[in-house]
Amino acid sequence: MADTEIQSFVNACATANIPVGEPDSYVLPPAVVIPVSAPFWQRAARVAQGCGLRWCSFWASPVDESYELFCVLEKSGDYLVLRTRTGKEEPLPSQAPIYPAADRLERHAHDLLGIEFVDAPDSRRWTRHQAWKEHEFPLRPDFIESLSQRGKTAADADYPFVRARGRGVVEIPVGPVHAGTIEPGHFRFQAVGETVLNLEERLGYVHKGIEKLAVGREPDSLVRLAGRVSGDSTVSHSWAACQALERATAFEVPPRALCLRAIMAERERVANHLGDIGAICNDVGFAFGQYQLTRLKETFVRTSHTIFGHRFMMDRVVPGGVSCDIDSAQITSMVQEAKGLTREAAEIVSMLEHSESLEDRLMTTGRLTPEQADQLGVVGYVGRASGRGVDVRHDRPYAPYDRLKFAVPVYRAGDVAARAKIRADEIGTSLDLLCQLLQSVPEGPVKESFPDVKIACEGLGIVEGWRGEILTYVQLDKDGTVTRFFPRDPSWLLWPALELLVQDNIVPDFPVCNKSVNASYSGHDL
Amino acid sequence: MLKLFVKMIATGVITEEPPDEATSAALGAELKRGLNRYFRGSIAIRHVDAGSCNACELEIHALSNPFYNVERYGVHFVASPRHADVLLVTGPVSRHMEAALRRTWEAMPHPKWVIASGDCACDGGEFGASYASCGAVDNIIPVDLRIPGCPPAPTDLLSGLLQLMQTPYVEE
Ligand code: SF4
Numbered sequence: 174m175a176d177t178e179i180q181s182f183v184n185a186c187a188t189a190n191i192p193v194g195e196p197d198s199y200v201l202p203p204a205v206v207i208p209v210s211a212p213f214w215q216r217a218a219r220v221a222q223g224c225g226l227r228w229c230s231f232w233a234s235p236v237d238e239s240y241e242l243f244c245v246l247e248k249s250g251d252y253l254v255l256r257t258r259t260g261k262e263e264p265l266p267s268q269a270p271i272y273p274a275a276d277r278l279e280r281h282a283h284d285l286l287g288i289e290f291v292d293a294p295d296s297r298r299w300t301r302h303q304a305w306k307e308h309e310f311p312l313r314p315d316f317i318e319s320l321s322q323r324g325k326t327a328a329d330a331d332y333p334f335v336r337a338r339g340r341g342v343v344e345i346p347v348g349p350v351h352a353g354t355i356e357p358g359h360f361r362f363q364a365v366g367e368t369v370l371n372l373e374e375r376l377g378y379v380h381k382g383i384e385k386l387a388v389g390r391e392p393d394s395l396v397r398l399a400g401r402v403s404g405d406s407t408v409s410h411s412w413a414a415c416q417a418l419e420r421a422t423a424f425e426v427p428p429r430a431l432c433l434r435a436i437m438a439e440r441e442r443v444a445n446h447l448g449d450i451g452a453i454c455n456d457v458g459f460a461f462g463q464y465q466l467t468r469l470k471e472t473f474v475r476t477s478h479t480i481f482g483h484r485f486m487m488d489r490v491v492p493g494g495v496s497c498d499i500d501s502a503q504i505t506s507m508v509q510e511a512k513g514l515t516r517e518a519a520e521i522v523s524m525l526e527h528s529e530s531l532e533d534r535l536m537t538t539g540r541l542t543p544e545q546a547d548q549l550g551v552v553g554y555v556g557r558a559s560g561r562g563v564d565v566r567h568d569r570p571y572a573p574y575d576r577l578k579f580a581v582p583v584y585r586a587g588d589v590a591a592r593a594k595i596r597a598d599e600i601g602t603s604l605d606l607l608c609q610l611l612q613s614v615p616e617g618p619v620k621e622s623f624p625d626v627k628i629a630c631e632g633l634g635i636v637e638g639w640r641g642e643i644l645t646y647v648q649l650d651k652d653g654t655v656t657r658f659f660p661r662d663p664s665w666l667l668w669p670a671l672e673l674l675v676q677d678n679i680v681p682d683f684p685v686c687n688k689s690v691n692a693s694y695s696g697h698d699l
Numbered sequence: 700m701l702k703l704f705v706k707m708i709a710t711g712v713i714t715e716e717p718p719d720e721a722t723s724a725a726l727g728a729e730l731k732r733g734l735n736r737y738f739r740g741s742i743a744i745r746h747v748d749a750g751s752c753n754a755c756e757l758e759i760h761a762l763s764n765p766f767y768n769v770e771r772y773g774v775h776f777v778a779s780p781r782h783a784d785v786l787l788v789t790g791p792v793s794r795h796m797e798a799a800l801r802r803t804w805e806a807m808p809h810p811k812w813v814i815a816s817g818d819c820a821c822d823g824g825e826f827g828a829s830y831a832s833c834g835a836v837d838n839i840i841p842v843d844l845r846i847p848g849c850p851p852a853p854t855d856l857l858s859g860l861l862q863l864m865q866t867p868y869v870e871e
Contacts, residue, residue: 304794304831311830318830326833328798349799352778354746354759357796378795379750382831401825404754404850448760461703467764468713474761484852485754524702695753698793 178226178251179205185220193217201633202420203569204245204252211257214242215266215292218255218275221246226253227563228272228550229666230644232659233282235313240288244268244275245633245644245661250568252635259288267293274550274666281699285312285384300377300698302329311385335373337363342370345680349378353684356694360683367679372672380698387658392418392492392623395655399645400487402660403696408434408441409638410645410660410696411490416571417647418492421632422624428615430494431572436507436610437477437486437495439603442639444473444485446596446603447518449691453593454525456685457534465521469514476510494620508611511604518604522597535590539686541674543585551670553641553663554595555690559587565637577609587674589689626653638663640693662696713765741773742860745783745807749800749839750832751790752825755817755850759787767853774860780806785863786840789850791819791826792833804840812843812863816856821845 179196186193194208209217218228226246233242236258242265244255259265267290269276280299282288287310290296298307304326305311311318337344343364349357359375383402387395399414400407412434419426447470454462474484480503481489489497499507525531541551543560552563562583566574582598584591626649634645641663648657671690675683746759762769763776777783780803792800804813815836818824823834836842846859 302795316830320828325801326794326797328802329795349796350747350803354748354756354776356748356751356753356756357799378799379748379790379793380795380831381750381791381793381826382829383826385831386826386829398825401752401754404752405757407752407754448757452760461707464765465706465710467761468710468766471761471764471766478852485757485850487754487849521706524706527702693753695751698795 176205176251176253178224178248179207179253182221182224182226182246182253183207185224186217189216189220191216191220201254201631203635204254204633206254206256209255209257211242211259211263211265213266214244214255214257215268215271218244218268218271221253221255222271224248228268228274229642230659230661231268231275231278231282232646232657232661233286233288234648234657235286240286242288243646247563247568250565252569252633254633261287262289264289264291266291269294272550273548273669277669278661278665284310286310287313297333300380302332302377302380303327304380311382329375332375334361334375335371337371341365358694362680362683364680367681369675369678369680369683372675372683374668374672376668376694377698379695381695383660383699384658387655390655391653392649392655395647395658396490396492397488399658399660400490402699403662403664403693404485404487405445405693406441406638406640406643406662406696407485407487408437408490409636409643410662411488412438413634413636413638413643413645413660414647414658415490415492416634416636417632417645418623418634418649419632420634421630421647421649422626424493424624425621426572427494427618427621428573429498429617430619432610432614433495433497433499433619434490435573436499436607437481437489438636438638439607439610440473440477441486442603443514443600443607444470444477445639446600447473449688450522450525450593450596452688453535453589453685454531456688457531459525459528459531462521462525462528462531469518469521473510473514476507480507491620493623494618496620498619499614504611504614508608511607511611515601515604518597518600522600525597526594532590534682534685535593536586536588538589538682539674539678539689541587541670543587545673546587546670549669549673550666552666553638554592554599555667555670556641557581557583558591558595560585563642565635565642569635571636573610576613577606579606589685592689627651629656631657640664640667640691640696660696660699662693664692664694664697667692668697741775742785743775743777743783744785744787745777745780745803746787746789747796747800747803749788749790749796749820749836750793750826751817751819755789755819758850758853758856759789759816761853762856767857769857780804781808783807783811785812785814785860787814787816788820788836788840788842789816791823791828792836792839794831794833797833797839800836800839813840814844814846814859814863815842816846816859817851818847818849821847824849
């Protein structure tokens with residue numbers, strides 16, 4: 174076993190007297206699976222933390238009368254999956270006291286599957302509002318869905334929010350319906366005057382039961398669903414799901430398809446970054462930036478429509494390859510577009526950087542310190558603006574990124590300005606990657622037919638979406654239908670950061686802080 | 700500052716003569732006429748995401764970019780349902796948003812219209828009805844117009860608004 178980080182974890186477990194099973198690098202590549210017995214679940218996490226491993230994800234899967242539980246950790250591109258089993262009523266020691274990022278995913282697993290945690294710092298419900306009862310668990314196979322005669326669903330009025338008392342403390346509840354055109358969620362601020370003392374998020378409003386909807390689907394239909402986990406990341410989510418399926422079945426994707434997937438993923442990144450920097454400008458009343466950048470974005474998504482047939486390239490990544498192809502004229506036009514956009518975006522960004530009013534509003538606003546970012550295990554541009562250079566394309570390159578050259582920009586300021594700057598830098602990087610990809614599109618088919626599945630299997634997809642690392646687990650039954658799908662959108666790791674970085678800022682700066690993080694509600698609520 | 704002005708002048712007004720804008724410009728012009736007839740040049744829209752995947756929102760945002768610049772037709776997005784003529788709903792209605800959607804609709808003054816935007820809002824789309832979702836918007840509130848698409852492009856949204864203008868209002 175070559176992965177050094179994993180070897181040191183195994184050694185550290187031995188030193189700490191934690192019995193772990195034989196590491197297995199075949200079941201869930203590129204990760205190494207290490208079986209741990211349930212009572213040691215939390216202690217194993219403590220050892221992992223001591224080894225400097227980053228906590229990435231947690232999910233559970235019902236198997237007969239018991240659960241199979243998974244926790245993903247990473248360091249320097251080495252992925253490790255801790256795996257255990259518990260009986261139906263047997264509680265699991267929570268990992269949240271060690272890794273705060275585990276908190277909401279554990280609560281989600283409790284609400285949907287009924288897993289009990291001991292020693293959890295927060296045992297309130299999370300994803301569940303009033304659509305099902307406390308003792309019902311939608312992901313359990315014995316859950317009965319009755320669509321008729323269920324009446325109106327009540328609002329979730331009695332969620333036990335953290336309260337603040339004291340003279341001059343005011344509470345400001347916001348949402349779920351916000352003033353602008355954005356997704357729904359509830360924010361509860363405690364403020365003194367204009368200053369935010371504390372923010373508590375309450376999400377789950379757009380919970381559509383995606384994990385349950387996935388069960389029983391065929392691979393093609395699963396990937397359609399994956400492309401709608403978070404629509405702004407449709408390419409990367411469908412890619413992650415395809416990767417999981419393709420790894421599960423050891424399927425070789427044609428090189429041309431991989432190249433096209435990366436072209437679409439980079440286009441998605443550029444489009445979102447352009448739009449969001451524009452929106453940040455808008456939130457502080459700088460109309461020039463918004464108009465210029467949304468203009469560039471619109472032109473760019475129109476090209477995607479012309480060439481790939483959809484403005485956001487939905488349903489273009491499919492199991493076995495892609496459902497579209499490009500010709501040499503289109504390649505030339507995309508290269509030209511990328512070069513032109515590189516110049517123009519750089520020109521506009523330099524104007525933004527020289528605007529004192531923008532600087533005044535964005536610098537030192539919404540600061541997430543590198544220490545806080547480390548503690549929360551933040552990924553993507555939010556992490557990279559606070560000193561954490563996690564980028565799957567670079568750390569654990571999947572084809573075709575293994576043959577591309579690019580740098581991962583990292584800043585430490587952690588404020589809104591740094592997050593905007595990282596994204597501006599990434600526009601440049603992505604456009605350069607686009608040119609590299611377009612200049613070396615391999616010949617050959619864009620799709621091979623996805624094989625019929627004969628045995629139960631499972632796979633892990635790990636893709637760097639524009640927001641950060643997407644980690645998708647897929648389990649197939651022996652008839653090729655899905656038995657478990659869990660897409661971990663990076664938003665799970667970004668939302669807790671927003672609560673911290675808005676503290677001590679003024680309430681009117683919340684929109685720009687929120688926009689600079691831009692976590693997905695849909696990707697999180699599932 | 701000078702650079703900013705130079706850039707603005709160099710960019711020009713892209714709204715008036717966008718290269719491949721024939722359709723949306725035509726739709727937009729008709730829309731303006733429709734609005735004049737029924738709304739005296741102004742219409743206020745309140746958008747509610749009732750459970751969408753968020754791609755539908757991206758296209759609603761795009762309506763405000765300089766290519767479509769929907770405000771020039773007197774179409775405004777407003778923050779309060781009390782100021783709105785039209786409720787624009789995206790997504791299937793998640794059960795966790797059901798009460799909020801109802802309340803928003805109830806808060807709107809008469810006369811009011813509801814547009815279901817996107818396949819999910821029209822018929823449940825990819826998500827349909829389930830333990831967590833009520834499916835189509837008209838399972839919860841009455842819908843006057845459906846704009847299909849996944850997601851509907853900005854031009855579809857503009858033409859949808861136009862259609863709404865031609866739908867006679869029926870007093871309940
Ligand atoms: S219609 Fe399509 S784009 Fe709109 S919310 Fe539904 S899945 Fe997303």
